[in-house]
Amino acid sequence: MTTGGTETALPPAAYTPALMARYFDERSYAVVRAACARLIPTDQDPGAEEAGVVDYIDGLLGAFASDPPLIWAGGPFSGRFGGAPGFATFHRLTPAEELAWRTRIEGSLGIPERERLGPVVGLQERYQAGISALGDDFCDVGPEEQDERLRRHDSFTSLLLEHACEGMYGAPEYGGNRDLVGWRYIDYLGDVQPRGYSDEEVSQP
Amino acid sequence: MSRDFDVIVVGSGPGGSTAADVLTAAGKSVVVFERGRNRLIDLDNPSELLYEFSNDEIKFWSRHFLGPDPWLEPRTFRLREEDGPRTHVGEVNNLPATVGGGGVHADGKLPRFREDDFRMLSELGPVEGASLADWPLDYDELEPCYAEAERLVGVAGEAGANPFAAWRSGPYPMPPGAPMYCAVLTTAAAERLGYHPYPAPTGCNSVPYDGRPACNNCGFCGYFGCPIHAKGDPVASLRRALMTGKAALRPDAFVSRILVENGRATGVEWIDLDGERHIETADSVVLAAGAMETPRLLLLSGFDHPMIGRNLMFHFQTLTFGQLPVRVHAHKGRSVTHAHDDHIVVTSGARAAAAEAGLPFIKGGLVEHGGAAHPTLEAKFYPWGPTHKEMMRASPMRDHLVGFTMQGEDLPQPTNRVDLDPDVRDVHGFPVARVTYHPHRHELVASAFYAPKLEAILREAGAVWARSTTSPDVSGPAMDGRRKMGSVPASRHVVGTCRMGSDPATSVCDEWGRLHSTPNVVVCDSSPFPTGAGYGPTLTLVALAIRNARALAG
Numbered sequence: 001m002t003t004g005g006t007e008t009a010l011p012p013a014a015y016t017p018a019l020m021a022r023y024f025d026e027r028s029y030a031v032v033r034a035a036c037a038r039l040i041p042t043d044q045d046p047g048a049e050e051a052g053v054v055d056y057i058d059g060l061l062g063a064f065a066s067d068p069p070l071i072w073a074g075g076p077f078s079g080r081f082g083g084a085p086g087f088a089t090f091h092r093l094t095p096a097e098e099l100a101w102r103t104r105i106e107g108s109l110g111i112p113e114r115e116r117l118g119p120v121v122g123l124q125e126r127y128q129a130g131i132s133a134l135g136d137d138f139c140d141v142g143p144e145e146q147d148e149r150l151r152r153h154d155s156f157t158s159l160l161l162e163h164a165c166e167g168m169y170g171a172p173e174y175g176g177n178r179d180l181v182g183w184r185y186i187d188y189l190g191d192v193q194p195r196g197y198s199d200e201e202v203s204q205p
Numbered sequence: 206m207s208r209d210f211d212v213i214v215v216g217s218g219p220g221g222s223t224a225a226d227v228l229t230a231a232g233k234s235v236v237v238f239e240r241g242r243n244r245l246i247d248l249d250n251p252s253e254l255l256y257e258f259s260n261d262e263i264k265f266w267s268r269h270f271l272g273p274d275p276w277l278e279p280r281t282f283r284l285r286e287e288d289g290p291r292t293h294v295g296e297v298n299n300l301p302a303t304v305g306g307g308g309v310h311a312d313g314k315l316p317r318f319r320e321d322d323f324r325m326l327s328e329l330g331p332v333e334g335a336s337l338a339d340w341p342l343d344y345d346e347l348e349p350c351y352a353e354a355e356r357l358v359g360v361a362g363e364a365g366a367n368p369f370a371a372w373r374s375g376p377y378p379m380p381p382g383a384p385m386y387c388a389v390l391t392t393a394a395a396e397r398l399g400y401h402p403y404p405a406p407t408g409c410n411s412v413p414y415d416g417r418p419a420c421n422n423c424g425f426c427g428y429f430g431c432p433i434h435a436k437g438d439p440v441a442s443l444r445r446a447l448m449t450g451k452a453a454l455r456p457d458a459f460v461s462r463i464l465v466e467n468g469r470a471t472g473v474e475w476i477d478l479d480g481e482r483h484i485e486t487a488d489s490v491v492l493a494a495g496a497m498e499t500p501r502l503l504l505l506s507g508f509d510h511p512m513i514g515r516n517l518m519f520h521f522q523t524l525t526f527g528q529l530p531v532r533v534h535a536h537k538g539r540s541v542t543h544a545h546d547d548h549i550v551v552t553s554g555a556r557a558a559a560a561e562a563g564l565p566f567i568k569g570g571l572v573e574h575g576g577a578a579h580p581t582l583e584a585k586f587y588p589w590g591p592t593h594k595e596m597m598r599a600s601p602m603r604d605h606l607v608g609f610t611m612q613g614e615d616l617p618q619p620t621n622r623v624d625l626d627p628d629v630r631d632v633h634g635f636p637v638a639r640v641t642y643h644p645h646r647h648e649l650v651a652s653a654f655y656a657p658k659l660e661a662i663l664r665e666a667g668a669v670w671a672r673s674t675t676s677p678d679v680s681g682p683a684m685d686g687r688r689k690m691g692s693v694p695a696s697r698h699v700v701g702t703c704r705m706g707s708d709p710a711t712s713v714c715d716e717w718g719r720l721h722s723t724p725n726v727v728v729c730d731s732s733p734f735p736t737g738a739g740y741g742p743t744l745t746l747v748a749l750a751i752r753n754a755r756a757l758a759g
Contacts, residue, residue: 205532
């Protein structure tokens, strides 16, 4: 009844390292990268390190370094299963949407129109505080000490984990999930339009 | 007074789009206002659709692509008045604010109500503390509109498969789509226990329909816009309305006030993207902003009927999950392909449980058979460290979880309401909708009665464990006076806030959706429902919109 395709594996994707950070300075980038590697570690399968999760987070915190900003990837298809690739063309925001996202990311910074619901601590400030709390020497201490610090700063680690999951398992156009490593190791195809799944793939074991 | 259109429609969701379709077909000119963005139809060439939706968890789950942005347009919540002005600011039942409204995000389960649902008070009531009422119309009157709604939207289903369904005058327009593997397992188990599961009537094309393709089972359904427009979202009715040349659609246009002179609406005030205020005049106004925003707009406009906003109902959801040993790949297929209605019917067992609790009856709701789907959401549930990777590979949640959502009937209570928050403003500077909602004891008793039955089905299906929770979460500290976010209902099914009836003292609008006070304002969404039934409201509100808009067209 439906027209699902027949390919059963993810197509290969090019390795595209971030050329330069959008938001993080070198030290912050290194700390976040090392912290993410503890949250989603590399074992027999790639982890946050190989997925470039830090680049996803850098893309969110530095979303407005691009125009249009890296908030909503385009559609309808990525091109990974046919169709013209549209994800990499991000949507434009309305002035109100830009206000909301700048407030969320940069914080309200005392700007009256950003404080309608009260002051907002932005993601950038939360990351700066979290990175400081993890310590300048975070990259140099051993993994047990790193884990101890992550446990001690639990609220920042929760934020980091949320973003790390998005960067590991979200669409690679946002900067993470490089070479689709997050999808490959869990045997997941990700965005399958316009191929979809056949009726047999849906209904059979 | 000069005017450009016969009718102003506020809201482009299933109700407003249907009204626009019916009114333009009857020769009326219509302008549809939508506060959100247009991602659905090329307004310069309405035969062409836009393709901005995608299989993208970040865009839809994490970043509010369908709107509303909870910071720009928040709502507020409290369980009871005595909790103070509010206990939560942000997302409260955020049905999409986008062209197509709630129809865009839904996975399109479109059941009809049953005959009994239209006469709840006389069949089952009264219930202390609840304001049960019969509808001012019955199922037989609405049946032709149900049939028409199914054709307009495009519903796939199997007539006769559900022994508890109301009578129908004909078959569904399309056969059911492919059953999800998890539903194959749970429906077989339910049948072995004597229940009657059936293919859920779904607004997803199982075959090409109305110029749109068949669903290809991509799995990004509920909470996602359909990338290929195979879903029965309001694109069909909006497109037809626009192609008559008699309709205009204004996205990014927030209607802030209905203008009234001498008991008649003369038009609306609206605000554009730049914050500029405008006036649009017309002979009539159709209100289809949803059961949260419709009462809010009436209150913002100075309407003062004491029943506006009252009797707000959600569905009291019982969520039962179990883990199967086999992988069920619930990310393939529509979000839900099967349901059963056995727990809507008031059986002798349910009567006994009700009597024990001092209630005249208990009703559950439609039970949806589904599974989990996407890895980003799954991953956020797992702990970090080496365990994270092990759990993602084993995937006890995404790939082994099966479950039921029972859309439990929520009894109307006048104390459950939408009003204007006294302090919190939206980005345009207007008071936001405040929700005061606490479930009736009926819902808790019904949930406690049915949850073990749902868990038993999952065990029969082979689940190694099964357990239940509810939304709103009424277990533990959330209910003892220390409020938590978990008390905000997750249900997107919201009805009842402008009750219809024949008595202007106890109802806001009449059986044709016309405000008693201002009859050229016609409500065409789920606000007029006197009771909520145990079924999603969309098909019923579309059927009512057909009936009301046709009456308005004359």
